[in-house]
Amino acid sequence: MSKATLALTGNPNAGKTTLFNALTGARQHVGNYPGVTVERKEGDYKKDGFEAVIIDLPGTYSLTAYSEEEVVARNFIADEKPAVVINIIDAANLERNLYLTCQLLELKIPLVVALNMVDVAKDRGMDIDVEKLALFLGVPVLPIVARSGQGVDDLMRSARDMVAGRIAPPDMVKLKISYGEDIDQTLLLMTDMIREKNLLNKKYPSRWIAVKIVENDEILIKEVVAADPDLAERLLREAEKVADHLLKTFDTYPEALIADHRYGFIKGILKRGIITHHYDENRLYTSDHIDKVLTHRFAGPLIMLAILFSIYQITFSLSALPVSGVEAVFNWLAGMVDSILTDGPLKSMLISGVINGVGGVLGFVPLIMLMFFCIAILEDSGYLARVAFMMDRIFRIFGLHGSSVMAFIVSGGIAGGCAVPGVMATRTLRSPKERMATLLTVPFMNCGAKLPILALLIGAFFAQHQALYMFAFTLLSWIVALLAAKVLRMTVLRGAPTPFVMELPPYRFPTFKGLMIHTWERSWQYIKKAGTVILLISIVLWAMMTYPGLSPEKRDAFVKERARVEVLHESGSEALEKLLLEIDNQEKALTLRNSIAGKIGVAMEKVTWLSGFEWRTNIALLGGFAAKEVVVSTLGTAYSMGETDPESSTSLGDRLARDAAWSPLVALSALLFMMFYAPCFVTVVCIAQEAGSWNWALFSVFYSTIFAFILSTGVYQIGRIFGF
Amino acid sequence: MKTISLRHMAKNQRGTITAVKVAGDLGRRIRDMGLVNGTEIMIQGRAPLNDPVALRIRGNTLTLRNNEADYIEVEIDE
C-alpha cells in the first residue's frame, strides 16, 4: 500500500508544530512552497503498521485569501487532496478555532478534529463534551495533549480508519450553514449554475465556490474567470446583486454577514451544552497577571530592553568560544594544506578560496544556532508577540511591524551584531511587505565585522572623539535603516500596512525538544544553502584577486632585489628579515594591483574619485563583499603593509593618516560608504533564501551600493566646498 | 445603552460589538479573528505608547491598532 498523505491544519498557536513533532520525531524535512516564502514541512509517521507522510500546513485562522499562508494551505488541500486532514484546535479557545473547522467542513474533505490543550481547558475550569461536539460537527473529535503525547495514538487510529474508508467523510447535507435568507437564495442559484457547467468540480464543491465568490475572494475569482469567463461573469453579476442589496438594506457587506453567520453557527453548537464553564469566562489567569508587569507602561519597555540586550549578550558572548573553535579547526586545516602541498595556484586556491570561504560560513553556525535558540524561546513562550505589541507604534511610523525590532537588534542595532542571523530572524514576521522591508534594511546596521574598519579609520583620523564617533555612527545606522525602510515602503514595497490584529497567546513554558528541533532545522537550512553558493563565490573572488599575477620580468626583479639585500646583510639578522618582509609586501601589493580585482579597482577610480576613493580603497571595498573583515586586511596588502590583522591595525592607521590620498574627509566618506554599501555575500545569499528570489537579493546589492555612493559623494563634495 | 467606537473605550470597560464597518483584507482579518457582531469584549490594556490596544474576548487576548479599532462599533452599558 502506498503511504497515505495526512495534512495538519490549525490556528497559529494551537499546538500544530508540537503535534507534528510528536508524530514525526526527527524524521522531518523542511523546504519552501514554490514561489512563496512559506515553509513547507513534511515528515514520516509509522506506528502499528500504519505509515503516512505528514504535511504540516502553515498555521491559519481562516481559508480566505488573506495571506500567503492561507492560500498555500487552501491550495494544498484542494490540489493534492490529502487522504485525511487533521484539524488541530485549541480547547481553551474553541469558538475562534472552530471558525477554521467550519470552512474545512464546507470543503467536504475527510476531516478529523484533534481537540488539543484539553489540560489547559481543564485548568481554566472548562468541561467540553467531546462526543456531543463530534455529533454536531459530523466528524470524529479526539481530545489530545500534544505536549505530552496523550491521546495522540487514538487520534492516529481514527485517521487510519478514515484513510481505510471505515469512517465516512463529513456529511454536508446535515451541516449546511445558513448565511441568511438573501445570501442563501443567491447561493442556491449560483450553485446550480456552477453544477450545470461542472465548474472546477474536481477541485472544489460547488457551494463552496459560490460562497467564496460572494465573499469576494480575489484568488478564487481569478481561478473561476480563467476556467470559464462567461460563467464567471454571470456568477459575479449575481454576487454583485446581493452585495448591493445588503448594502442598501442592512448597511453591511456579504463577507461580514457570512462571517457573522459562521460564528453564529458555532455559537449555536456550543450553546447546546458542549462547554460548561466553572469560573467566569473572562477571569484573569496567571498569564494575564504576568502581562500586567511585562507590558506595563513603564516597566514593560525597560524589561524588554533588558531581555533583548541579554539575548544579544548571550548569543555573542557564548558563541565566541565555539566560533573561535571552528576558526581554529580551519586554521589547522589551512596549516595542513600549507605543509603538504608545494606553493602554487592549487594550494593558494585551497587555502584562500575553499578553506577560508567554507570556514567563513561555518564560523557563523554556532552564532546562528544560539540566536535561533534564544528566538525560539521568545517565540514559543509567547513573549515575542508582546514585543511586537509594545514596539509597533514606533516601527509602524517607518512602514514596519512591531516584530521587526528583533531583526534590527540582532543585526547590529547594538553595535556588533551580525546581519546573517538578523536576516534569518525576519522569519517570525508574518506580514509580507513589512518583512521584506525589514529584510532589505537590516544589513545597514553596524555588524561586528564593520567594527574593525570603524575602529581603524576613527582611530586614525578622529582619535580625539573616538567614543562620540562610534556612538554617532551607531545612531546613524538606525536612522538610515529606518528611513530606508520608509522609502522602500513608499516605493517598491508600497501598499497599505498589513493589519496588525493578532493574538497575545498565553505564556507557556517552551519544551526543550521543541526548541531543539526549531534551532536545528533553521541552522541546517543555513549550512546547506549558504554553503554551496558561498563556496563558489569565494573561489571566484580569490581568482579575481590573484590572477593574472605578475609578469616574469617583474617577478625576476623581486628575485634580484632579494638577492641584492641578502648580499648586503648578514643572513639571519633582524635588518635582513625586515627588508625581506618589506619586499614580500611590495610584491603582494603589486600582484594585487595587477590582478583582475586591481584592474577593476583602477578602472573604478573614474567614478569613485567623486567620493574621494583611490584604487586601493576600491579593491578593499570589493573584497569587503566577501566579508567586511576583509576590508582591513586588503587595505593592508594594498598599502604594502602585509596582511593586516584586523584586531591590531594601528600601523596601518598611521600609514593611512600620513598618506596624501587620505584625509579626515576621505575617511568620513569611506566610513559612510563602507557602512551602507552592499551587504556581504553571506547576507546576500540569506536574503535570496528568505525573500524566495534572487531578484530581491540583487536589488539589495544595487540599491544599497547606489545609496552609499550618493551619500559618500555628497559628503565628500560638500566637505570639499567648505575646504576640509 | 450607547454605541461608541472601540478606540474610545476605557481600560476595563466592557461592551458588545454591534458593527464592523470595513471590507477587504482588514475587515476579513478582523472577522477571522472573531471580532463579529454580538461578541462581548473588554479592554484589557494599551501598549506603552497607547497604541495598539489589547482586548479580552472569550477568555483570550487580541490586540489591534487604534486606526483598526476605529471601524469597530461597540455598545456599552453606562
Ligand SMILES: Nc1nc2c(ncn2[C@@H]2O[C@H](COP(=O)(O)OP(=O)(O)OP(=O)(O)O)[C@@H](O)[C@H]2O)c(=O)[nH]1
Ligand atoms: N499545556 C499545553 N501546551 C501545549 C499543548 N500543545 C502545545 N502546547 C504549547 O503551546 C505552544 C504553541 O505550540 P506550537 O506547537 O508551537 O503551536 P503552533 O500551532 O505550531 O503555532 P505556530 O508555530 O505559531 O503556527 C508551545 O509552547 C507548546 O509547548 C498542550 O496540549 N498542552
